Amino acid sequence: MEQFFATLGGGVGILGDPMLWLLLIPGALLGVTVGALPGIGATVAYGLVLPFTILMEPTSAVAFLLSIAVGNQFGNSIPAILIGLPGSPATILTVADGFALHKRGETGLALGIAYIAALGGQAISILFFIALVVPLSGLTYVFLAPELFSLYFIGMVSIISLTGKNIPKGIIAATFGLMIGVVGLDPVTLSPRFDFGIRELRNGFDPEPVVIGILAVSELFRQARQSFQWSEISGALVTRFPPFSAIRRCIPSMIVGTVTGTFVGAIPGAGSAPAAMISYQQSRMMSRHPEEFGKGSIEGIAANEAAQNAANSGELIPTLGLGLPVSGTAVLLLSALTIQGMVPGPSLTRNSPELLDAAVAGLLGGTIALLLIGWWLSKAMMQIVRVNRSIVIVVCLAIVMLGIYAMSRQISDVLVCLGFGVIGYFMSRYGYSVAAAGLAAILSAEFERTLRQGLNLFDNDPLLFFGRPITATVMVVSLAILVYGAVRIRRDRRLSGAERTAAQRDALFGRSE
Amino acid sequence: MDKRIDLFIAGIVVLFGCFVLVQSFGIRPTGPVVDKIGPRGFPVVIGTVFIVGGLAVMFGRLRNWSAETGNMIEPDGEPDEPGVPASGPQAWILMTLAFLYALSLTQLGYFIATPLFVGGALAVMRVRSAATLVGAAVVYTVITYLVFGTMMGVRLPLGPLAGLFGTAQ
Structure with missing residues (x-):
């Protein structure tokens, strides 16, 4: 408890420096703005500002980068709600509910709930972060390869079960994502696989161009099939802040999202996407209105947004507690520290305890900055729907390509991004979940490595591997989620079949009422 | 969604699975294989899932082929915005x-x-x-x-x- 208050006090103390606010407010502003650009996430924003952190103190650099992450998670939900484009993989389910609300003219309700949930999830998860970061370092001895494998598995199964209308197609999509990760060097023996002698494929695909291509570029291509203005489908923009009754209804979902986001975000490779998916699923199971999920549920948005922001804090637990980066942004955060002469590893915060204070300051300061400017900024971003839709699609596509180029300075990465954008276009048109493919592509190497190294660790005995209590529990829950998804899809099909029959009957005989 | 294109894509998935499977058997470990699965185990499973999954989609589509009148059926994927022509x-x-x-x-x-x-x-x-x-x-x-x-x-x-x-x- 003493350590908890010491770290919290240290973070608040750093916030007393007015000069730091000159970094935190622009950081949050940049995060929201970059997040609002579809397809350009925190990784790109980090990649772009990383060179500037050389000029900063390590604590200022950490606080600045984290304020970007805080703003970015909320910013990602803005295009998801306003134009139906996921700003990041984690906001895919925000698209389902937020865009549906926007099309019904309830934009303010969707954005307001996203804003409140992002703030709440972020603020509460900071307390979880402080409480867990030190004790978690002891978990290195408990979370071995089997547990990690099962957590990756449940992440993929959740997304297959939740985002598709056809389970075999979902499994194929996830397998495609795993296949993308297989290209390059085998993670255990370093044998080359599927590189066909092409030098650029020797180290495999970089995850950012692949995921942005599959998720964002494919969506832009799909949207390019039609020429119309958003104002035609948006109706009037209602920017009124949601009433307290709506916020109160969402509180349980926010709590679920915050807890799930913090813990799942802390899992290496998991990050905000599976955190959002799992908390969405849990929230749906708890809800009195599960039928609204995917069609404009404010509880769904709340769970999703709280989980995404809480995952920011969760990601920092292994990143700073163990020196183990668990996501692309965490890798870049550690890169910033390496530039400052620090050595990533389990002794990182032991040698530099001020980094924990800086992380708390960055998360807390980013949240306060978001509280001050976030709602105003999101309303300003609402003007995007008044802009010519064709211009937005083309400019977004051009910025995504430029962002990919800016990350690696390689045209080949832009071509990879576009190639996967084309594949994703056909996948999304024919019901192969692009979300499952994107997530599997990110997790593929670790998924395989934990399975193989884990089996090796347990004398190649699957019973020992899968029989560990946490692993067995998570695998059983995963299979239950898969079965639940199959039953749900079957039920929805029957329902839509019945609706079709009723519509045909109405067309033939007129409505009975 | 055109059910013929859906069937065609499922066929492509099956063929891609066969390709992955054949390529997988050609993977040669560069050093001593320290685990039972080895570098080709994971790709073999991936290829097999593609084949089985693709066949499952094809079977499902063919089973309902005559029940679904016309070539355009309810989409599994993201539908276009209703009421606006798509190209x-x-x-x-x-x-x-x-x-x-x-x-x-x-x-x-x-x-x-x-x-x-x-x-x-x-x-x-x-x-x-x-x-x-x-x-x-x-x-x-x-x-x-x-x-x-x-x-x-x-x-x-x-x-x-x-x-x-x-x-x-």
Whole structure:
């Protein structure tokens, strides 16, 4: 408890420096703005500002980068709600509910709930972060390869079960994502696989161009099939802040999202996407209105947004507690520290305890900055729907390509991004979940490595591997989620079949009422 | 969704699975294999899942083939916005333009390739006002150059204009 208050006090103390606010407010502003650009996430924003952190103190650099992450998670939900484009993989389910609300003219309700949930999830998860970061370092001895494998598995199964209308197609999509990760060097023996002698494929695909291509570029291509203005489908923009009754209804979902986001975000490779998916699923199971999920549920948005922001804090637990980066942004955060002469590893915060204070300051300061400017900024971003839709699609596509180029300075990465954008276009048109493919592509190497190294660790005995209590529990829950998804899809099909029959009957005989 | 294309794509998945499977058996470990699964185990499973999954989709489609009248059926994927005409070729042309832009960026340079791409893509997206086409292309090119090229220090390819703008970076 003493350590908890010491770290919290240290973070608040750093916030007393007015000069730091000159970094935190622009950081949050940049995060929201970059997040609002579809397809350009925190990784790109980090990649772009990383060179500037050389000029900063390590604590200022950490606080600045984290304020970007805080703003970015909320910013990602803005295009998801306003134009139906996921700003990041984690906001895919925000698209389902937020865009549906926007099309019904309830934009303010969707954005307001996203804003409140992002703030709440972020603020509460900071307390979880402080409480867990030190004790978690002891978990290195408990979370071995089997547990990690099962957590990756449940992440993929959740997304297959939740985002598709056809389970075999979902499994194929996830397998495609795993296949993308297989290209390059085998993670255990370093044998080359599927590189066909092409030098650029020797180290495999970089995850950012692949995921942005599959998720964002494919969506832009799909949207390019039609020429119309958003104002035609948006109706009037209602920017009124949601009433307290709506916020109160969402509180349980926010709590679920915050807890799930913090813990799942802390899992290496998991990050905000599976955190959002799992908390969405849990929230749906708890809800009195599960039928609204995917069609404009404010509880769904709340769970999703709280989980995404809480995952920011969760990601920092292994990143700073163990020196183990668990996501692309965490890798870049550690890169910033390496530039400052620090050595990533389990002794990182032991040698530099001020980094924990800086992380708390960055998360807390980013949240306060978001509280001050976030709602105003999101309303300003609402003007995007008044802009010519064709211009937005083309400019977004051009910025995504430029962002990919800016990350690696390689045209080949832009071509990879576009190639996967084309594949994703056909996948999304024919019901192969692009979300499952994107997530599997990110997790593929670790998924395989934990399975193989884990089996090796347990004398190649699957019973020992899968029989560990946490692993067995998570695998059983995963299979239950898969079965639940199959039953749900079957039920929805029957329902839509019945609706079709009723519509045909109405067309033939007129409505009975 | 056209059920014939859905069936065709499932067939492609099966063929791709066969390809992955054949390639997997050709993977040679570079060193001593320290685990039972080995470097080819995971790809073999992936190839098999593609084949089984593709066949499952094909079987499901064929089983309902006669029950579903006509070729257009309820989509499994993301539907188009209702009430607005959709054009596949419009999207394909945009894809082609994007590839051409990426491929020509180094040769033509940012200042020539970018306005051509933005203007061309807007024309494909049925923007007919010349002022909008030219204005959007020029404004986008200048602003992104200032943000990425000047503020962020990204070295954008300048092509034939390298001599003119090279010193600006």
